[in-house]
Amino acid sequence: MSASSSNLSSALIAYQRIEHSFDSAFGAGLNPWRHLGALGFLFFWIVALTGLYLYVVLDTSVDGVYRSINWLSREQWYLGGVLRSLHRYAADAFLLVTLLHLLREFLLGRYTGFRHFSWLTGVPLLWFIYISGVVGVWLRWDQLAQFSAATTAEWLDWLPVFATPLIRNYLSANAVSDRLFSLFAFVHIGVPLLLIFGLWFHIQRISRAEVFPPTALSAGSLLALLALSLALPVTSQAPADLSLVPGLLPLDWFYLFWQPLMFATSAGVVWALVIGGSLLLFVLPVLPHAAAAPIAEVHPDNCNGCRRCFEDCPYAAIVMVPHPSGIAGRQLAQVIPDLCASCGICAGACPSSTPFRSTAELVTGIDMPQMPIGALRQDVERGLAQLEGRNGIVVFGCDQGASLSRLVGEDLARFSLICTGMLPPSFVEYALRGGAAGVLVTGCREGGCAFRLGNRWTEERLAGLREPHLRARPSRKALRIAWADRGEEAELADVVEDMRQALAAERLQNTEPIADATADTIVSPARTTAHG
Amino acid sequence: MPADQALIKLSFSHEGKLVSACRQRSAEELAKLAPNMRAPMDCPRGRSPVTVEIDLDGTPVYRHVAKPSGLSEDGASTVYHRFPVQSGEHRLAIRLNDDARNAGFNYRREETVNLKPGKVLVIDFNQETGGITLQ
Known part of the structure; x- marks a missing residue:
């Protein structure tokens, strides 16, 4: 690392300390x-x-x-x-x-x-x-x-x-x-x-x-x-x-x-x-900088033109065009390469991203080449298989927020997405049905999403306020949201530990992580944060 | 600026005289020109630089040769300079030359000025009002 980039990193850490110090007085959102x-x-x-x-x-x-x-x-x-x-x-x-x-x-x-x-x-x-x-x-x-x-x-x-x-x-x-x-x-x-x-x-x-x-x-x-x-x-x-x-003057x-x-x-x-x-x-x-990440790509066979990616893209990088199938009124998402932030929020918005689809190879309507939703489903399945019994916790985080690599424990299956907004909410239900005792969703602090709207859309989707919504009704202890910036891994680890204890207590009462597996009524998940 | 000082500002924007004298065109020369260009006098475009000197209480404090502005050096020569002086009575001598064909200075002014603390004295040049002005 060069001296200048080291200085920049130090400056960024110093800045983030200042920014975080205001959270206690104003709250993260304000x-x-x-x-x-x-x-x-x-x-x-x-x-x-x-x-x-x-x-x-x-x-x-x-x-x-x-x-x-x-x-x-x-x-x-x-x-x-x-x-x-x-x-x-x-x-x-x-x-x-x-x-x-x-x-x-x-x-x-x-x-x-x-x-x-x-x-x-x-x-x-x-x-x-x-x-x-x-x-x-x-x-x-x-x-x-x-x-x-x-x-x-x-x-x-x-x-x-x-x-x-x-x-x-x-x-x-x-x-x-x-x-x-x-x-x-x-x-x-x-x-x-x-x-x-x-x-x-x-x-x-x-x-x-x-x-x-x-x-x-x-x-x-x-x-x-x-x-x-x-x-x-x-x-x-x-x-x-x-x-x-002019004499002595009080300057602006x-x-x-x-x-x-x-x-x-x-x-x-x-x-x-x-x-x-x-x-x-x-x-x-x-000036020279890191190469741009691959942009989102649309798979027309799996895009039904629902416009959710169009609605959710934080950078207006998606437009809707007539679908090549020629069906009257059907549309297809199209990505504008120059505007695409490669955040994957569109993949999280796509209803075709549900892991419950029975196809052997999961291909969604709009996806990230560097982290396809199909590969995420395979990773989740592998991670669930490695969890012992029904005590495990699945953690979905992002590459911009607190690093998941610092979370340790054989009871954890960690998945770091490009942005938490890339997480289709159905993956939460998929993990809970697949054997996880709880799911922790994390990412940049509230209001501080690196891609602007990732944690906002995630919260709204999990709360059932935004499509695609989380169908299942997990107990408050089985699903937590804890926003934590890079450098706040210790605070996130505390949340995981607290979640372990809460889930252990719940197990004593023999409560299922999903209260009603078929319910359509959606309730808000526990809106905890890594900062209390 | 310290409270017991005054400020002298020298500023002018003045077109020096033509860099050389005009010449009467001969009849042959005029005939060679387009009808609309047959001006009887052939004058150079360039103007003289303007030289200014200031002595304060007998001591030279400023000398500057201001070149005419413009690519063809046919515009005004401009000067702006400020210098603080101790307040009180001073003998000012200002000399200015705006004609490259003449050696020496064609404008001079000597004045005793009493500058109060904080006072701004402006030295300007206006040919129509007699040359060097103090205000």
Whole structure:
């Protein structure tokens, strides 16, 4: 392992510790680290809506621009002042979660292959956010705005493209006209409009994109910003005076951090960082990386066109086309190679993936060449044969979550899928009927599925809320779901041990793992997690 | 910037004089040109670089030769430079030459200025208002 990849692994472990530490306070499903993109959308809309009010009162004349914004904080603090503070703090939060979103996806290696489109369309959004935010500071036209506008002009003038240096717009009061602030307002509103288009492109290749966080997280975020706005209302500095050097200024370190950096170094250094950083982000997807896994393949003879794979694919990589059989109305799934994540969630959604089919060779409608459902059935049968008596536990996990290789015991049969969402729920019943005392389903932590929707679809299928559903009605002790990320093998082992003891107690009562083998009524399985 | 200092900003955007003199075209030369191109004077496209020097209290503090902008060097020469100075009274001498055909400086200005702490003094150039300006 090279030094750089070792450093990346260390960074990823450190990041995951931080992310996991939030689970105890927020719960896995509401952990803000797993909703950074959606939080970005939320903050953007808060900025947009509060900005509407600010624009109504904004006077874009030289004399009026400072007065109109300052009036909000001084005279109408209860409405305009709060909205102004919300506007500013939501803008800071928007930038912060966007940067964290980028960092998280980078550490998780989510920028290559089928994800390259989302990555590449996300990078320019950073530019839009910065341009819009920095110009927003200038609309205050106080001393901070004066400093920032002049510094930005000096920075832009470093490029030999302007016939007349932009800094001449800020040399003296005579140089500043009403039109300047109309231009600022135009940019401050126009760039976010471009940002909306950019965001739309950014989520084009994922289905069911989470564009709003869960309600509780949204409400909590809004309340936190509101509390911050009331506790620390945003105010203007002294009005801009171009005949004087601005005094000591409280900087906005989210948007303006690079301006003191320019004075500490040079405009060229900041340009080098900006261009170099942008280029690095753009070329990341094309740098050498692991070869892409084989994509899903459709077997027309076993595809009845039910559309479940189409519905469940997290990346909109499946389209429905007329079936080659020519039967009127019958459809066939077709995989779009560039979009396929090779996650296998489609195979888990296929009703033909049931192991109860009597064919000697199980071929399903849509399958993963590297891990066919037929081979999984054979593996499960072999694993069940090796379990002693009816004490065994079958564990279905995934290659992205906690490693199953760390689970030991002759009473265990372990099967690591590409994604837990690849598990057809009928395999749970198949294992229990085949002699297992219990089945443990695991995978990435709730909300943290490497393929976005794997654990959500799995939970819903096992709970009977989504097709294909689990027909059998296992006892709560016979089926457990325990979400655990890579590195949490010890916690998963604790769940297995707890399950052993629970099943042992159940055996004393001579209870069957499947309460009613033929029942159609489905109840929710035990929704335990590896974290209690 | 320390509180007891002031800031001097030098900035101008000025087109220097033509790099060489215009020449009267002869009748033969005009006849060879397309009818719509028969301008009687043949002037060079390029402009002179603009040289500027600043002395502060008798000490040279800045000298710069600003090349004309544009691929053909036919645009304005631009300068922006800022330097902090101790507040108080200073003797400023500014010299500027925008004509490559003349040695020395064709614009000069000397002034005693009293700069308060935090004050920004802008040195500009505007040919229409008399050349070098202080504001």
